[in-house]
Amino acid sequence: MIELATNLQLRTQKTPNPNAWKFILSVDIKRDGKISYTETRECEHVPLATSLLRLANVTQVHLFENVITVTQNGASDWAALSQSVEDVIRRTLPEHDPDFAESMAKPKRVERTALPLDIQQLEEILDRTIRPGLQADGGDIEILELDGNILTVRYQGACGGCPSAMMGTLQGIESILRSEFNPYLEVVAI
Amino acid sequence: MSQLQSVVISTKADGSWQAVHVPSGKTSHGLTKVEAEDSMRELLGMTEEGSFQEPLTSDRFSGLAADIALFLEGQVSEMLALHSGFARLEAFDSGIAHIRLGGGCQGCPSSTMTLLNGVQQQLQERFGEESIVDIVPVL
Numbered sequence: 001m002i003e004l005a006t007n008l009q010l011r012t013q014k015t016p017n018p019n020a021w022k023f024i025l026s027v028d029i030k031r032d033g034k035i036s037y038t039e040t041r042e043c044e045h046v047p048l049a050t051s052l053l054r055l056a057n058v059t060q061v062h063l064f065e066n067v068i069t070v071t072q073n074g075a076s077d078w079a080a081l082s083q084s085v086e087d088v089i090r091r092t093l094p095e096h097d098p099d100f101a102e103s104m105a106k107p108k109r110v111e112r113t114a115l116p117l118d119i120q121q122l123e124e125i126l127d128r129t130i131r132p133g134l135q136a137d138g139g140d141i142e143i144l145e146l147d148g149n150i151l152t153v154r155y156q157g158a159c160g161g162c163p164s165a166m167m168g169t170l171q172g173i174e175s176i177l178r179s180e181f182n183p184y185l186e187v188v189a190i
Numbered sequence: 191m192s193q194l195q196s197v198v199i200s201t202k203a204d205g206s207w208q209a210v211h212v213p214s215g216k217t218s219h220g221l222t223k224v225e226a227e228d229s230m231r232e233l234l235g236m237t238e239e240g241s242f243q244e245p246l247t248s249d250r251f252s253g254l255a256a257d258i259a260l261f262l263e264g265q266v267s268e269m270l271a272l273h274s275g276f277a278r279l280e281a282f283d284s285g286i287a288h289i290r291l292g293g294g295c296q297g298c299p300s301s302t303m304t305l306l307n308g309v310q311q312q313l314q315e316r317f318g319e320e321s322i323v324d325i326v327p328v329l
Binding site: 176 | 196201272273
């Protein structure tokens with residue numbers, strides 16, 4: 001449980017995606033790893049996330065260390081929405097566990113060392129080359145599957161639905177992975 | 191020296207360096223970290239100090255057009271600077287603003303979308319929908 005919620009420091013930061021804002025807290029809300037939710041049924045065990053998703057026009061909530069990235073569909077004015085987001089954070093934080101399980105069905109994340117070696121290698125390259133840039137923008141990328149020369153990935157947080165993530169960034173990722181991993185690799189984002 | 195924004199610099203397996211401008215996917219290489227950074231600055235049209243060689247255009251305009259140009263050079267460019275980019279007004283006629291995005295935004299396939307979505311919205315909020323009828327990207 002999080003102590004000192006009354007002394008919580010909270011600031012907002014715009015991201016390059018006009019529909020996504022970062023809410024930066026003085027405490028961690030997701031200590032290990034990161035997670036995106038788009039449906040309340042995925043996160044019924046995390047009241048902070050469900051309450052944010054219930055706000056009108058909010059389409060995604062991304063939690064990473066001390067940052068919550070909230071994405072909306074563009075219909076809400078950020079001045080009003082950011083106030084509602086802040087109210088929800090302050091209300092739910094006292095009961096929030098920063099070590100919450102990511103999903104009720106599979107409570108434990110797969111440790112990276114348990115992943116196949118080629119996936120570990122891909123994760124290591126992404127950690128080194130692209131992730132710091134995506135995380136600075138309130139987003140991230142997740143590897144879903146490597147099938148032959150086809151790598152399927154999914155963007156999270158502010159990067160989801162951002163046109164530059166789907167075009168320029170994806171080409172950059174592909175060219176890096178081609179030079180460092182497999183010259184015939186094709187990267188597909190879903 | 192000002193920091194390159196949205197650029198990740200890393201070493202490759204062969205010991206050489208690469209810099210990636212994450213939003214556009216532009217990549218530069220070098221034998222040293224400094225070489226990779228310098229070549230990224232060049233790619234983005236920056237000086238060695240990390241500023242843009244691009245002249246301001248607000249002094250070419252007067253009235254509403256000058257206000258729009260200053261807004262683009264100020265607040266809008268500050269936001270685009272998060273991605274090592276900037277915006278300039280090139281022309282303003284009958285409510286149509288001709289805007290050029292440069293730096294990290296230059297040649298980025300999504301900069302047209304960014305212009306249409308983000309910048310138009312900001313301009314209309316600031317100056318009203320009757321003043322800014324439409325915006326046109328200048329390549």
